[in-house]
Amino acid sequence: MKILSPFLAPFLAGLLFGLGLCLGGMTQPQKVLGFLDLAGGWDPSLAFVMAGAVSIAFVAFRFLAGRERSLNGAPLALPQASAIDARLLGGAALFGIGWGLAGFCPAPALVGLGFLSPGALLFIVAMAAGMILVDALSTVSAPEPATEDA
Amino acid sequence: MQIDWSHFTPLPALAGGVLIGLAxxxxxxxxxxxxxxxxxxxxxxxPKPGKWLWRLALIAGLFASAPLAVLLFGAQGPVINLSATPLVIAGLLVGAGSRLANGCTSGHGVCGLARLSPRSAAATATFMATGFLTVFIVRHLLG
Incomplete structure (x- = not known):
């Protein structure tokens, strides 16, 4: 049963997500870098964004954990991976370096494109290229991830 | 460590976080x-067949949030103080890194932590650490 349109609910989720990022200041690279700069004047705002988001999502996941299917009848696609391996930690380390260089991570960059920012566009093209590069290099060695964490 | 009170915006940050949690x-x-x-x-x-429509819809929502945020609370577009080359390098690292780690700030940092996933906690601690380190090197050792 489709209670919410399969197009509408993800669209609204993206809209809310983007509004939250804008309101929290996370679409401004300088704001993010202000959080990451512990040795300079430190702006703890990002921690408050995380705290708000994690607490709401924590309650939601707790509440919905017993369900097998979503409202639209889709199976709940919780990530099954649990390995803490070199691929995870190495990937996260590279991610943090890029994040610290630009002050951008994927979602705020996509919102930045909504602001018609040429820099955000360039960042997104490079990000997509980075993803394609990893796929190309790991088709032989790594198994296809069945479920994504994100 | 000194807190930069002039830029610290706890209430909008918390409200923004709540919206992200609701999303x-x-x-x-x-x-x-x-x-x-x-x-x-x-x-x-x-893309895989049948698995891209919801993704496209969500990304369309992210794009549409920008003009809506301008209307609702006068949000401004990103100010990027970085030239093209380092911006491309940063994008490559973020793209490759998130693909290797199967997640980013939202997937591991928000949803993973909310699910109490040790894997996501390890990823989040790692990218936070290298993020702090990178900014320290760029701003205080090189800058």
Whole structure:
């Protein structure tokens, strides 16, 4: 049963997500870098964004954990991976370096494109290229991830 | 460590976080999916049949949030003080890193922590650490 349109609910989720990022200041690279700069004047705002988001999502996941299917009848696609391996930690380390260089991570960059920012566009093209590069290099060695964490 | 009180905005930050949490709730409740921007974009970069419509819809929502945020609370577009070359390097690292780690700030940092996933906690601690370190090197050792 489709209670919410399969197009509408993800669209609204993206809209809310983007509004939250804008309101929290996370679409401004300088704001993010202000959080990451512990040795300079430190702006703890990002921690408050995380705290708000994690607490709401924590309650939601707790509440919905017993369900097998979503409202639209889709199976709940919780990530099954649990390995803490070199691929995870190495990937996260590279991610943090890029994040610290630009002050951008994927979602705020996509919102930045909504602001018609040429820099955000360039960042997104490079990000997509980075993803394609990893796929190309790991088709032989790594198994296809069945479920994504994100 | 000194807190930069002039830029510290706890209330909008907390409210923004609540909206992000609600977005994650809506997506999980309706589609059974984890809200993770890198994975959602990644699924479009390398699309599989029947699995791209919801991703496209969500990304359309992210785009549309920008003009809406301008209307609602006068949000401003990103100010990027970085030239093209380092911006491209940063994008490559963020793209490759999130693909290797299967997640980014939203997938691991928000949803993973909310699910109490040790794997996501390890990823989040790692990218926070290298993020702090990178900014320290760029601003205080090189800058």
């Amino acid at each position: 994650a709730t809506l997506l999980f409740l309706s589609e059974g999916r984890i809200l993770g921007a890198a994975g959602i974009l990644g699924g479009l970069v390398n």
